[in-house]
Structure formats: structure tokens, C-alpha cells
Amino acid sequence: MTSSAAAAAATAQQVAGRALGWLDAAVEHFTLPEQVPPDQVDADGKIKPLGELALVGSLVIREGAAGHRQAHIAATLVEFAWRQLRGGEVLYELQRANPVTTYPMEVYAPFVRAGYHHRQLAELLAHLGGLRAAQVAELMPNRALAVVNANRTLGLPDRADIATLTARTWLGGTPEPWAVDFLTLYAMTHTVFHLTDWGAHPSGLPNHVQVYLHAWLPAWLEVYLEAGQWDLIAELLIVDLCLTEPDFYPQAWEYLAGAQHADGLVPYGPVRVPREVAKAFRNHYHPTLVAAIAGTLAVSRRMTQATQVPSAAP
Amino acid sequence: MSVVSGSPRVVYAAAVERLAASVVCALGSADGVFRLRDQLPGSEGMAGLAALRILGPDALAPFVLSGHRFSAEDAEMVAASLRVFPMAAPGAQIASQLEGGVPVRALRDWATGQVLTRLGARGFARPYPRGAGVGRDRGWLRWAVVLAQLSPLASPGVDSPVHAQVRRYPQEVARGVTWAMLRRDYLTAVRLVRWLLAENEPVEDPWFPLEPVMRHVELVAEPNARLLLELAVARRSREGSVS
Numbered sequence: 001m002t003s004s005a006a007a008a009a010a011t012a013q014q015v016a017g018r019a020l021g022w023l024d025a026a027v028e029h030f031t032l033p034e035q036v037p038p039d040q041v042d043a044d045g046k047i048k049p050l051g052e053l054a055l056v057g058s059l060v061i062r063e064g065a066a067g068h069r070q071a072h073i074a075a076t077l078v079e080f081a082w083r084q085l086r087g088g089e090v091l092y093e094l095q096r097a098n099p100v101t102t103y104p105m106e107v108y109a110p111f112v113r114a115g116y117h118h119r120q121l122a123e124l125l126a127h128l129g130g131l132r133a134a135q136v137a138e139l140m141p142n143r144a145l146a147v148v149n150a151n152r153t154l155g156l157p158d159r160a161d162i163a164t165l166t167a168r169t170w171l172g173g174t175p176e177p178w179a180v181d182f183l184t185l186y187a188m189t190h191t192v193f194h195l196t197d198w199g200a201h202p203s204g205l206p207n208h209v210q211v212y213l214h215a216w217l218p219a220w221l222e223v224y225l226e227a228g229q230w231d232l233i234a235e236l237l238i239v240d241l242c243l244t245e246p247d248f249y250p251q252a253w254e255y256l257a258g259a260q261h262a263d264g265l266v267p268y269g270p271v272r273v274p275r276e277v278a279k280a281f282r283n284h285y286h287p288t289l290v291a292a293i294a295g296t297l298a299v300s301r302r303m304t305q306a307t308q309v310p311s312a313a314p
Numbered sequence: 315m316s317v318v319s320g321s322p323r324v325v326y327a328a329a330v331e332r333l334a335a336s337v338v339c340a341l342g343s344a345d346g347v348f349r350l351r352d353q354l355p356g357s358e359g360m361a362g363l364a365a366l367r368i369l370g371p372d373a374l375a376p377f378v379l380s381g382h383r384f385s386a387e388d389a390e391m392v393a394a395s396l397r398v399f400p401m402a403a404p405g406a407q408i409a410s411q412l413e414g415g416v417p418v419r420a421l422r423d424w425a426t427g428q429v430l431t432r433l434g435a436r437g438f439a440r441p442y443p444r445g446a447g448v449g450r451d452r453g454w455l456r457w458a459v460v461l462a463q464l465s466p467l468a469s470p471g472v473d474s475p476v477h478a479q480v481r482r483y484p485q486e487v488a489r490g491v492t493w494a495m496l497r498r499d500y501l502t503a504v505r506l507v508r509w510l511l512a513e514n515e516p517v518e519d520p521w522f523p524l525e526p527v528m529r530h531v532e533l534v535a536e537p538n539a540r541l542l543l544e545l546a547v548a549r550r551s552r553e554g555s556v557s
Contacts, residue, residue, distance in 0.1 A: 176523070178530075
């Protein structure tokens with residue numbers, strides 16, 4: 001395991017470095033349209049990508065496992081995204097206009113993780129989180145866990161019963177591992193991300209869920225490696241890295257590295273990627289970003305593993 | 315019974331399908347008479363004997379699992395198939411017979427001999443293939459592929475080092491079932507289910523229930539005789555040998 005983990009981490013480091021390089025080069029495509037009121041900006045097409053950019057940057061900074069260049073890129077990505085959101089003002093206006101919606105808070109959380117704050121937004125979120133309405137939001141179980149994790153990151157109290165929420169997710173039910181599809185696996189990955197805060201707290205995953213994932217993750221990886229679904233593959237590799245004892249899957253990392261383009265872009269799936277970054281961005285920024293997160297976590301988990309002092313023999 | 319014409323491959327495939335369908339019928343009931351000769355009419359000639367060799371131990375399942383009487387005439391049909399399509403010589407393996415280092419054909423022939431011996435037929439037993447690996451050293455996925463090819467070994471009364479590995483590593487086999495189900499490769503999935511049913515007790519262990527897998531395949535898969543045969547053998551194995 002040790003040598004295969006080291007091999008996986010070495011490959012992952014290259015994947016993450018190249019992915020961060022592509023994101024850095026393509027950052028202008030994350031730009032928000034000028035002079036469009038916040039409530040008229042395309043949330044999925046514009047706001048969410050900025051939040052994801054902040055997420056990858058905040059995780060690279062948090063893990064502290066990247067080289068100097070990658071760490072610098074991570075910081076500039078978060079800074080860029082924060083400036084696009086006018087120092088959080090856009091998120092504040094969105095949250096003010098839509099008090100019940102949770103995505104401005106979820107987008108804000110990685111910025112806070114990276115050290116950025118917007119005082120009025122923080123006050124508003126503290127107020128909204130204290131409402132009874134916040135406890136009974138009509139959300140899918142894995143989405144409810146996203147809100148719980150965002151609250152944690154923001155330092156807000158959360159009264160959610162995490163065990164009950166977890167049990168209501170697909171993963172928490174530990175169902176037949178063959179009774180799953182592409183989208184359900186995405187839901188599964190996010191359950192893991194939110195319960196562990198992107199690998200920071202593997203113990204957030206109940207033991208029986210960890211056992212379940214060790215058993216079936218290899219089968220899911222094989223199926224989607226064969227299908228060349230790189231976005232999902234990168235997410236599944238993050239799931240592994242959120243476990244207490246990751247398996248690292250060096251072969252999967254090799255395939256992912258093989259799918260990555262020379263400029264660092266990771267294709268979403270087995271599709272032709274346009275040459276121009278402007279056109280490639282729309283469908284392929286996400287897998288590239290996920291690959292950067294996966295690679296970062298792989299290096300970090302491997303470093304932690306390698307520096308742990310083995311217990312003395314009796 | 316229609317006569318299939320065309321290339322040898324088409325004729326042989328049709329003969330295998332027909333024999334498989336007959337075995338499925340016979341497994342469903344101990345009533346009536348199941349005789350190999352009736353399933354291999356003279357018009358099919360070589361194709362019928364080839365079908366008997368291809369299905370191997372599974373062609374004998376009605377005798378082992380459903381109480382049909384195995385007669386000297388049935389034994390002669392098997393002997394005839396072996397004269398036309400001889401078993402692999404013990405110890406002699408050619409590269410094309412190896413799947414990940416596992417002599418699949420030799421193991422299936424060995425299992426045929428085991429089943430025939432159990433049915434009281436003499437002269438068919440042969441030694442276990444010398445130095446045969448079990449294929450697990452190349453990872454769970456390749457092992458699952460080999461195990462699926464060896465599903466006729468997952469028959470009552472047959473035991474070997476392969477069986478021992480399945481008993482020891484059932485989760486890897488279940489992983490193969492999951493992989494095959496997600497790829498809609500239901501034939502491979504059911505072949506692996508056979509191994510889990512044959513080698514693990516209790517079969518209703520909640521960590522990987524097998525009945526829902528079989529029922530799902532029955533309801534979702536495009537039926538064909540080979541798939542139905544694997545399902546029928548799996549179900550009969552589960553209920554236990556009656557011979």
C-alpha cells in the first residue's frame with residue numbers, strides 16, 4: 001500500500017499542478033458580466049463556478065501541501081473570485097434578495113475558509129440560520145448536508161441532526177451497490193465531501209459507511225474509468241481521500257493523468273474538446289477543478305500518512 | 315425442431331442455445347424424462363456434441379440438481395462428445411487456454427469429470443490441472459472475469475482451490491457482480507452469483523443479498539438461453555441438490 005500510495009500521490013501531484021495551471025490561464029473566463037445586477041446574474045453559469053474556484057483555492061491553502069507556484073496560484077484564484085464578487089457584495093445582495101435560498105451562503109463558505117469575510121453578509125446569515133425555517137428547509141438530504149457543512153465553515157450554530165440526515169442519503173442507506181446511476185453517484189460523492197468537510201475530518205463518515213465505500217468504490221471506479229467519465233472519476237478519487245484509510249487507487253490516477261491534456265485541462269468525459277479555451281471552458285472547467293482538488297488531497301493525505309510515526313512493536 | 319443452417323459458428327451457437335433451453339426446462343421440473351440423446355438429435359451431429367462440450371457440467375445439471383436419472387446412454391453421449399472434442403491433456407496447457415494464468419478449459423473439463431463421477435459414471439475422472447492458478451493475483455476484476463468463465467465449477471459437490479479462494483474472498487466476487495451489473499453484463503453477473511451461492515453461507519447474508527440480484531436480472535435483462543440456464547442453475551443450487 002505504501003509504495004502504491006506514493007506512486008498515486010506522485011501522479012496526483014502532477015495532475016493537480018497542471019490543472020491549477022490551466023485554471024490560472026483560463027481565469028478570465030470566470031469573469032462576471034459587468035453592469036448586470038446580482039439578482040440577474042446566471043447563478044449556475046457564473047456564480048457557482050466562482051464559488052468552485054474559491055473552493056479549490058481554499059482547499060489548496062488549507063492543506064498546505066502544494067509547491068510554491070501552486071500555492072501562489074491558489075491564492076490568486078481565490079482573490080480573483082472575491083474581486084469578481086465585489087468583495088462579497090454580490091453574494092450579500094443575492095442573499096438579501098432571496099433569504100430562503102442557500103447557495104449564496106454555500107458560495108461564501110470557501111472564501112471564509114481562505115480568510116475572506118463580508119461583515120453584513122455574515123450578520124444576515126447568522127440571522128437566517130437562527131430562523132425555524134432554516135431547520136425545515138425542503139432540501140435533498142445530501143444538499144442539506146452541504147448547508148450543514150457551510151454553517152460549520154462559517155462558524156454558525158447548526159442544530160441539524162447529522163446522523164439522521166446521513167441516514168436519509170443514498171449512501172447512508174448503504175443500498176445495493178449495483179442499484180446506482182451516474183447522477184446518484186454524484187449525490188453520493190457530495191454526501192462524503194460535506195460530512196468530512198472535503199477530507200478534513202474523515203471521522204465524520206460513520207464506520208459502516210467507510211466499510212461500504214472500501215468495498216464498492218473499486219467497482220464504481222472501474223465502470224466509469226472504462227466509460228472515460230473523468231469528472232466523476234475525479235470525484236470518486238476525492239471520496240477515497242476522505243476516508244480514514246484511503247486506498248489511493250494508483251491505476252485510476254494513471255488513467256486520469258493520461259486523460260489530462262498537455263495544457264492541464266481535464267475533459268469532462270469521452271468527448272472532443274474544442275481547441276479554444278473560451279469554448280472548452282464551459283464543459284471542462286469543472287473536471288479540471290475537481291482534478292485539482294483530488295490531486296491536492298492525495299498529496300496531503302500521503303504526506304500525513306508518510307509522517308505518521310508507526311507504533312512501536314510490543 | 316427446426317434445423318439451423320449457415321456458418322459453423324451459427325450452427326454451433328444455435329445448438330448450444332437449444333441444449334441450454336432444454337436444460338432450463340428440465341431444471342424446472344423433475345417430471346418427464348430428460349435424456350441427453352433427445353436434446354442432441356442426429357440432424358445436428360457435431361454441433362450437438364459440441365454444445366454438450368461447451369456447456370460442460372451445466373449440461374448435466376438436471377441429473378445433479380433436479381433428480382433426473384442419469385443413464386448409461388447419457389454417459390455414452392458424453393463419451394461421444396469427448397471422442398469428437400477431446401479433453402485437454404492433463405498438464406498440457408497452451409497459451410490460448412489460459413485466462414490470466416488460469417487453465418479455464420482444463421478446469422471446466424476437470425469439473426465435468428467430477429460431476430460425471432458423482433453421477434456414477436466411470437472413466438471420466440481426471441486429475442486436477444497441475445499447477446493451475448486461481449487467477450486472483452492479478453486483482454479482483456481479472457479474477458471476476460475468470461470466475462465467470464469457470465461458473466460451471468460452481469456446482470454442488472465440486473470443490474477445488476478456486477472454490478477455497480471464493481470462500482475466502484467473497485467480497486471481491488460481489489464486487490465483480492456489482493461491476494457486471496452496472497455494465498449491464500447480466501450473464502457475467504449471474505455467473506458470479508452462482509459462485510457466491512455455492513460457496514457462502516448463509517446465502518441471505520445482508521451484506522450483499524443475492525436474491526435481489528437474480529430477481530433484477532430476471533426482470534430487466536434480455537432473456538437468452540445461456541442467461542436463463544445460469545439463472546436456473548443458480549436458483550436450483552440455492553435450493554440444494556436433490557440427487
